[in-house]
Amino acid sequence: MTTSDLTSASISARGSAPRSLGANVIAFTRQTWAGLRVLLALTLLLGIGYPLVVTGVGQLVFPWQANGSLLAADGSHVTSAAGSAHGPAIGSALIGQGFSGPTWFHPRPSAAGAGYDTLASGGSNLGPTNPTLLATVQERRATVAAEDGVDPSTVPPDAVTASASGLDPDISPAYAREQVARVAAARGLPVARVAALVEQHVQGRTLGILGEPRVDVLALNLALTTMAP
Numbered sequence: 001m002t003t004s005d006l007t008s009a010s011i012s013a014r015g016s017a018p019r020s021l022g023a024n025v026i027a028f029t030r031q032t033w034a035g036l037r038v039l040l041a042l043t044l045l046l047g048i049g050y051p052l053v054v055t056g057v058g059q060l061v062f063p064w065q066a067n068g069s070l071l072a073a074d075g076s077h078v079t080s081a082a083g084s085a086h087g088p089a090i091g092s093a094l095i096g097q098g099f100s101g102p103t104w105f106h107p108r109p110s111a112a113g114a115g116y117d118t119l120a121s122g123g124s125n126l127g128p129t130n131p132t133l134l135a136t137v138q139e140r141r142a143t144v145a146a147e148d149g150v151d152p153s154t155v156p157p158d159a160v161t162a163s164a165s166g167l168d169p170d171i172s173p174a175y176a177r178e179q180v181a182r183v184a185a186a187r188g189l190p191v192a193r194v195a196a197l198v199e200q201h202v203q204g205r206t207l208g209i210l211g212e213p214r215v216d217v218l219a220l221n222l223a224l225t226t227m228a229p
Contacts, residue, residue, distance in 0.1 A: 137160045159175045
């Protein structure tokens with residue numbers, strides 16, 4: 001047997017020798033304490049420090065967006081539900097709400113609870129061939145066409161289908177334009193003025209490429225209230 005063989009045999013013997021209970025306890029304690037220190041450091045850094053920094057930056061740089069994109073009755077941005085000198089918040093630019101009657105622009109249908117229920121966000125989860133969905137779409141199309149005085153075949157898809165969240169605040173420019181004549185007649189306003197107001201509220205694609213052109217219904221209706229006959 002060579003010297004290297006003896007050395008290998010000696011190392012193997014030492015490596016296979018069982019450690020004492022005390023050595024195992026010491027090793028376990030060291031590893032546990034090291035793990036706890038890492039956990040504590042990451043908790044302080046990512047669980048407390050990072051959220052505080054992000055919240056602080058948001059409040060300083062984007063206070064309106066960070067507090068829910070709230071709007072007052074005159075369309076002004078407010079940063080709390082209590083509002084400001086412009087009055088209390090009456091809604092969010094990011095969350096749709098129901099409007100009914102001929103004097104308002106209507107949002108798209110909502111399947112969130114009884115409609116635009118922020119505690120029950122969600123869609124109908126009905127497939128495109130579901131008989132219930134097909135019947136509902138046909139009923140909505142007939143209702144919208146009668147309200148707006150248009151041919152049912154011209155009613156835009158978003159006028160008869162709910163969004164996946166049930167809280168979509170936007171409608172398509174096509175659906176907003178379809179409602180112009182009804183709203184103008186109900187409010188005694190010139191059609192051209194209401195049409196121009198709609199065009200002012202058409203938002204393009206985000207960054208020019210993301211999403212589709214859209215109109216925020218709440219912002220449009222708030223602007224509508226400031227128009228005198």
